[in-house]
Amino acid sequence: MVLEDNMKQLKIMVVCGFGLGSSMVLKLTLDGVLKEAGIKAETFCSDEATSRGERFDIVFTSQPLVHLFANIKQPVIVISNFLSKDEVRTKGLEIIRQLSED
Structure with a gap:
């Protein structure tokens, strides 16, 4: 696996109701996918209320x-x-790659 150093490092926010349980599970899954793809990104969890004030490039969340x-x-x-x-x-992976190359 070769990390793609020429790509912009994105801030990826993962949101659930309280920013603890399910967002952490999704964050760990996302981190695994990014690592396998050789993409560097800052992933972080947020809750429903705080997410509105966060700065990010892309958000992962649930339908509700x-x-x-x-x-x-x-x-x-x-x-x-x-x-x-x-x-x-x-x-998500194709969108992440596109944003990383912009």
Whole structure:
């Protein structure tokens, strides 16, 4: 695996209701996908209330919270199974690569 050093390091926010349990599970899954793909990114967890004041390039969340991000310009990736590397890879990896190259 070769890390892609010429890519911009993104800030990826992972959001759940309280910013602890399910967002941490999704963050760990996302971190694994990024590592396997050789992409460097800063991933961090946030809760429903705090997420509005955070700076980020892309957000991963669940369907019940997607309404929080209805008026933002950054991509919002909705994940159903927070343990599924395949779902994270399929829904988010190409968008992450595109943003990293901008």
